[in-house]
Amino acid sequence: MAKDTPAQALEAVSPLQQVLNVWDRIQVNSPIYNFLLSDVEIYYAEEGNFSARLEVGPKHLNSKGGLHGVFSACVTDWAGGLAIASCGLESTGVSTNINVNYLSTATTGDWLEIRGYANKVGKSLAFTTITISKCTSSGDTTLVAQGSHTKYVRTR
Template sequence: MGPKLPPARFVLKSFMAESGLEPRLLPHLRVTNAVEGKVDFELDITKDHTNRLKILHGGTIASMVDLGGSLAVASKGLFSTGVSTDLNVTYLSGGGKIGDKIQATATCDKSRCQYKTSIDYRLTGNEVGMTLAYTSVVFKNSKGELAARGSHTKYVSKAWQAQSEAFTLPEDADIAAEE
């Protein structure tokens, strides 16, 4: 288990409790591993995730790029993961059908600086910038084929300003793996 897995799961639970879209579309999305700047997750494809051809809908993948990028940013120490400025998805092969599993890895790609305190930014080589965080997500279908790749840019300046220090998991947090 990666050291950032509990905080990533905690932030995912917050999305599921507070958001309108994610709990409806992705209630069974599972974070399987997380280290600083990188989060692995997976989803068992159900009818709710498919289009009229009964294959994984591109909108499901786009929503997973959005959420995955946010989780990658969270793994760098932000609880509030900013707002999207752009999102792009390239579909490369079929993502799957009902009963298949899609797996993804989200990475925080930008190397610029790390937030230190509410008034002090410092250059460290970490992947979250002072203003923008650039993330990428790669998807593999059940056959192990590259199914899609996405990029997601997030405005994080105000999110960093709202936190006095990097997010750490509350002692009483329930972060058990989802079934």
């Protein structure tokens, strides 16, 4: 039986496994991600997008008891990279632009649904959109923050 070529071996990795592999690698090397996102659960991915959830804890809050803006910006950075990873890239690039719109808030005990979308991954730039929503006890969701993230990537 012939062995897979490196390209075939990469194809065998599902988008979810690819995202999890990249997350495992970057979490170890990023103290801020490790601190803020150590409890995140990545549960779904297909090429170009992924989903995760996280329960809000005290370390995610600002002085008024609401979700800290820095947390939402960090999630936008993190999720943009993992959306790119869902497209099969090992290296998720370097940020060139990040924007976050703060639309609502969340507090301790709320569950956040995080979704990352790779809108376009080109030869040198990748464009992503991130949503952070709060899940209510009735099953509804409220959009808390929406971000866009552009990264320099090298796909060659």
